[in-house]
Amino acid sequence: MDPAGSSKKNSYTYEDAQGIAENILARVKSHPKLAIICGSGLGKLADMVEDKEVIPYGDIPGFPVSTVPGHEGKLVFGTLSGKSVVLMQGRFHCYEGYSAQQTTLPVRVFHLMGIKTLFVTNAAGGINRGYNVGDIMVIKDHINLAGFAGVNPLVGPNDTRYGPRFPPMSRAYDLDIRKLALSLAKEMGFGDFIREGVYSALIGPNFETVSECKYLQVVGADATGMSTVPEVLVAKHCGMRVFGLSLITNIVIDEYDAESTANHEEVLQTGEMRSKDLQKLVAAIIQKLDL
Numbered sequence: 001m002d003p004a005g006s007s008k009k010n011s012y013t014y015e016d017a018q019g020i021a022e023n024i025l026a027r028v029k030s031h032p033k034l035a036i037i038c039g040s041g042l043g044k045l046a047d048m049v050e051d052k053e054v055i056p057y058g059d060i061p062g063f064p065v066s067t068v069p070g071h072e073g074k075l076v077f078g079t080l081s082g083k084s085v086v087l088m089q090g091r092f093h094c095y096e097g098y099s100a101q102q103t104t105l106p107v108r109v110f111h112l113m114g115i116k117t118l119f120v121t122n123a124a125g126g127i128n129r130g131y132n133v134g135d136i137m138v139i140k141d142h143i144n145l146a147g148f149a150g151v152n153p154l155v156g157p158n159d160t161r162y163g164p165r166f167p168p169m170s171r172a173y174d175l176d177i178r179k180l181a182l183s184l185a186k187e188m189g190f191g192d193f194i195r196e197g198v199y200s201a202l203i204g205p206n207f208e209t210v211s212e213c214k215y216l217q218v219v220g221a222d223a224t225g226m227s228t229v230p231e232v233l234v235a236k237h238c239g240m241r242v243f244g245l246s247l248i249t250n251i252v253i254d255e256y257d258a259e260s261t262a263n264h265e266e267v268l269q270t271g272e273m274r275s276k277d278l279q280k281l282v283a284a285i286i287q288k289l290d291l
């Protein structure tokens with residue numbers, strides 16, 4: 001099935017994104033400065049939002065739709081820790097058949113809606129041998145493995161109204177928010193399961209082979225997933241402040257003869273298991289943020 005109901009789209013004009021941003025803003029009372037993208041099974045982050053205004057993706061002309069279990073496909077506007085926010089309950093992935101530009105269209109739309117800070121969350125496999133299922137990893141950096149294979153949303157003509165042709169990507173994940181998150185997590189008693197590490201992204205939809213997991217260990221990844229990096233590239237390109245959390249939903253299989261296998265059900269179950277802690281941590285961080 002063609003996910004978006006039209007052919008795969010590899011580029012959007014500034015005006016396309018502006019039209020979508022205006023359409024969305026015209027339907028809601030709040031005009032937030034912070035957006036949160038919810039990863040697989042992490043849509044419950046929206047439970048803590050008050051005074052909700054909800055727009056299903058299917059009601060937004062030109063917006064992609066979600067096709068993956070655990071991604072509801074709604075924009076949720078409202079108040080969280082006293083601040084105006086918008087959550088994406090469901091993101092888009094290249095493995096669904098979307099181009100990198102389609103998966104990141106919401107980030108440009110957010111920018112044009114006035115969003116200055118982006119929180120990205122994801123479900124990820126633990127690559128670091130010291131990690132456990134249920135750990136929450138503050139993302140300190142990423143490895144864009146899909147980018148090594150040419151999949152990058154910034155490929156194509158550059159519109160300087162968004163940002164420069166060659167954006168820097170060191171310091172992609174805001175240091176102050178990372179420090180804040182780590183110290184709040186410790187204060188909240190999350191010290192045993194809070195981590196800080198490097199997220200790597202492949203395209204998926206298959207989980208990694210054993211040799212791929214060993215490779216990711218060698219190149220310095222602590223966790224691996226199928227999303228987030230394209231969103232962060234686009235957010236940094238247009239000058240947003242970015243913070244990211246990975247929930248370690250499973251530990252990758254790095255033994256050739258292991259009998260267990262990775263599966264999406266375990267990913268969703270771990271999301272459910274840790275959802276309250278994630279909600280509390282995100283709410284505490286937002287409460288302390290200057291937006």
Ligand SMILES: O=P(O)(O)O[C@@H]1C[C@H](O)[C@@H](CO)O1
Pocket residue numbers: 038039040041068091093121122123124204225226227228263264267
């Ligand atoms: O959207 P995220 O990155 O949280 O989802 C991960 C990657 C796949 O979509 C899925 C695999 O279980 O979880």
Ligand SMILES: Nc1nc2[nH]cnc2c(=O)[nH]1
Pocket residue numbers: 123124125126202204206207208224225226249250251252262267
């Ligand atoms: N690529 C990848 N994505 C995931 N998302 C959740 N778990 C995993 C995993 O083990 N590998």
